[in-house]
Amino acid sequence: MNSIFYCCGKASATARAVASIILSFVIVGVYSSVGRLHAQTGGDPSMQFKTIAAELSAARLGGAEESEARMQVALEYLDTIAVSSLNVSASPDLGAVNRLLSGLAAHTPPVGENYRLVRISGTPATYAMEINFGLGGPAAVRIYSDVAGHYALAARIDHIVQKDFLDSDVELVPVSGSESVFVTVSGRTDDLSTGAFTAWQFNGHGVVALWNSDLLQQSSYQPEDGGFRIAYCSQVNEDRPSECLKMSRDLYRFQGGEWKRIETADLPLPKPAAK
Numbered sequence: 001m002n003s004i005f006y007c008c009g010k011a012s013a014t015a016r017a018v019a020s021i022i023l024s025f026v027i028v029g030v031y032s033s034v035g036r037l038h039a040q041t042g043g044d045p046s047m048q049f050k051t052i053a054a055e056l057s058a059a060r061l062g063g064a065e066e067s068e069a070r071m072q073v074a075l076e077y078l079d080t081i082a083v084s085s086l087n088v089s090a091s092p093d094l095g096a097v098n099r100l101l102s103g104l105a106a107h108t109p110p111v112g113e114n115y116r117l118v119r120i121s122g123t124p125a126t127y128a129m130e131i132n133f134g135l136g137g138p139a140a141v142r143i144y145s146d147v148a149g150h151y152a153l154a155a156r157i158d159h160i161v162q163k164d165f166l167d168s169d170v171e172l173v174p175v176s177g178s179e180s181v182f183v184t185v186s187g188r189t190d191d192l193s194t195g196a197f198t199a200w201q202f203n204g205h206g207v208v209a210l211w212n213s214d215l216l217q218q219s220s221y222q223p224e225d226g227g228f229r230i231a232y233c234s235q236v237n238e239d240r241p242s243e244c245l246k247m248s249r250d251l252y253r254f255q256g257g258e259w260k261r262i263e264t265a266d267l268p269l270p271k272p273a274a275k
Contacts, residue, residue, distance in 0.1 A: 049077050050106035057134030068160055079153050082117055082129050082144055086151035111135050120174045120182045126202055130172040139170035143202050155207045166196045175228045181254045183228050195219045199259045210259035218244055227253040231267060
């Protein structure tokens with residue numbers, strides 16, 4: 001059995017057949033649209049994608065100049081997989097697509113590297129891909145929407161077009177069932193889980209930043225009933241930056257076309273780690 005479509009220990013012959021057909025269309029779409037990648041590098045496009053992903057991660061970790069052109073080639077390859085998948089069926093199997101994407105990881109284990117397609121809302125549905133090229137490497141978000149019955153790349157979030165975007169270890173969190181609103185979470189890889197949060201809305205033509213947080217220490221988050229709840233250190237000891245004097249928790253929602261903080265509350269301070 002093809003493990004890409006295996007779920008919960010059982011799968012019917014019909015389900016396997018349908019899944020195989022979907023995957024076949026995706027693969028055909030990918031390989032019929034990767035001329036640029038093949039022309040630039042030669043060889044197997046998926047292997048060349050992995051080579052570029054590894055280069056992008058190594059360049060940033062080593063402080064070398066990053067190649068925007070190479071990054072764009074890799075992003076276009078991911079776009080091809082996403083668009084081919086979304087145009088195969090009105091109800092795409094995101095689990096299958098994401099298993100296919102996970103096979104593109106250049107690093108073993110794939111620490112800091114992932115490619116994930118998610119539905120962010122709307123009718124017809126709007127989708128986004130969360131892209132992390134590897135430990136320390138650049139990250140990006142791609143938005144795909146339906147135009148006249150055909151999905152295509154509609155918007156992008158990366159450090160090339162959004163200069164202030166913290167493109168490190170990005171996580172994408174859909175927060176609205178009716179609007180194309182989502183939050184990107186960046187950073188949060190140090191010992192204090194220091195990260196930045198941005199709420200975005202896709203308006204059918206592009207993405208608009210609705211809200212940006214500061215860099216928040218000891219941060220954690222949770223989507224909740226069409227909203228977004230975030231806990232963080234709201235007062236740091238200036239003499240001991242690693243010590244938090246006050247913890248807070250805020251709840252945000254998208255209401256009336258605006259991103260609003262609905263409530264805020266103080267939290268108990270975390271207990272010191274046992275020595």
